[in-house]
Amino acid sequence: MGQTKRIGILTSGGDCAGLNAAIRAVTHRAIGTYGWEVIGISRATLGLLSRPPEAIPLTLANTYPLLTAGGTILGTTNKGNPFAFPSAEGEFSDRSDEIIQGYHQLGLDAMIGVGGDGSLAILRRLAQQGNLNLVAIPKTIDNDLGSTERSIGFDTAVNIATEALDRLHFTAASHSRVMILEVMGRDAGHIALNAGIAGGADIILIPEIGYTIDGVCQAISQIQAQGRNFAVVVVAEAVCDEGGCQVTQTHAQGQSRLGGIGQYLADAIAQQSQAETRVTVLGHVQRGGIPSPLDRVLATAFGVTAVDLIAEGKYDHMVTWQKRQVVSVPIEDAIAQYRAVDPQDTLVKTALGMGIYLGEQ
Ligand code: F6P
Numbered sequence: 001m002g003q004t005k006r007i008g009i010l011t012s013g014g015d016c017a018g019l020n021a022a023i024r025a026v027t028h029r030a031i032g033t034y035g036w037e038v039i040g041i042s043r044a045t046l047g048l049l050s051r052p053p054e055a056i057p058l059t060l061a062n063t064y065p066l067l068t069a070g071g072t073i074l075g076t077t078n079k080g081n082p083f084a085f086p087s088a089e090g091e092f093s094d095r096s097d098e099i100i101q102g103y104h105q106l107g108l109d110a111m112i113g114v115g116g117d118g119s120l121a122i123l124r125r126l127a128q129q130g131n132l133n134l135v136a137i138p139k140t141i142d143n144d145l146g147s148t149e150r151s152i153g154f155d156t157a158v159n160i161a162t163e164a165l166d167r168l169h170f171t172a173a174s175h176s177r178v179m180i181l182e183v184m185g186r187d188a189g190h191i192a193l194n195a196g197i198a199g200g201a202d203i204i205l206i207p208e209i210g211y212t213i214d215g216v217c218q219a220i221s222q223i224q225a226q227g228r229n230f231a232v233v234v235v236a237e238a239v240c241d242e243g244g245c246q247v248t249q250t251h252a253q254g255q256s257r258l259g260g261i262g263q264y265l266a267d268a269i270a271q272q273s274q275a276e277t278r279v280t281v282l283g284h285v286q287r288g289g290i291p292s293p294l295d296r297v298l299a300t301a302f303g304v305t306a307v308d309l310i311a312e313g314k315y316d317h318m319v320t321w322q323k324r325q326v327v328s329v330p331i332e333d334a335i336a337q338y339r340a341v342d343p344q345d346t347l348v349k350t351a352l353g354m355g356i357y358l359g360e361q
Contacts, residue, residue, distance in 0.1 A: 007310060008038075008108045011076045018291040019139060019299070024303070041055045042055060047102070070288050083122070103132055111123075113136050135310055135318070137152070137318070145335075146334075147334040147337050148320035155295045156286075157287065161181065161192075161195035181235070182279065184282070188339070189206025189341045195234060203219055207236055208342075209343055209359035209361070211239075216268075235265060237259060248260065301326045317331060
């Protein structure tokens, strides 16, 4: 069993379904198997910046209901890089040492960070600077971390996008419309590609493959020539307009976010083909709600193995899913390998084989 440890866990970056299942698994393994203490750190590194640090003890009892709960009970943030932390006056300062002190104030022997590439890069830098014992668990609905075939949250997001497509088929058919579904994914098209195949889309547009409005309209005409009066399109948020520019929207505080390519396509298709078009932007629905069984399994397997890595003293590693096994890779390698959709990917070939328009190959 070894020496009793006190370990922390935090969730960082955008939330997704399955984070709570990972928190539950870490707690069960650490307490149940090793007899350790587990501390849940609030709001990612912001909890370690607070004085006293914001954290709660995690127990078998208070993590019991977490398997099916969406979001993260610990809270999270995708703002406030500690190395360039914004002040109310709009200035930036390095507050990394305060976070490292927060870790020590909690008396932690090790910490598990659940995050995507951006969060894990920050956590690793903190760990290097402060000699913190860090183990990582990958989560991102975008599924763009290269060293793991799956990240927590992706499967649930694909399920939600697929269900949206399933529903859109019926209303598209009723009104003889071209229905466009805009999905998330940041710079990668994994959600659009997977949901598009699963949800029987006629057209799938992803940032990794260029398209033309002519090509899209021809695909719609072919469907009409085959005797079908409607079409369903799924587009990833980072797909560019025909001029090669990403479509963004400016939110409060001047922040620019991907969004609007669905409406751009709807207008362009309507103008060129006379088809009646409608747009659904799925947005954060993809991140919320009950995790799919696959995300629960993944989160549980990752949580158990992450605790085992601490028991082995194998720090600075991230758990990954490779060929149906949970293994680990150095965090440095994990964050260095970005994974977009490979245009030669099996799923690209599958979509093409089904006659789906994917752009100009
Ligand atoms: O990275 C996850 C993600 O959901 C992206 O797919 C999306 O572009 C982004 O986060 C949205 O971020 P926010 O929650 O800040 O709007």
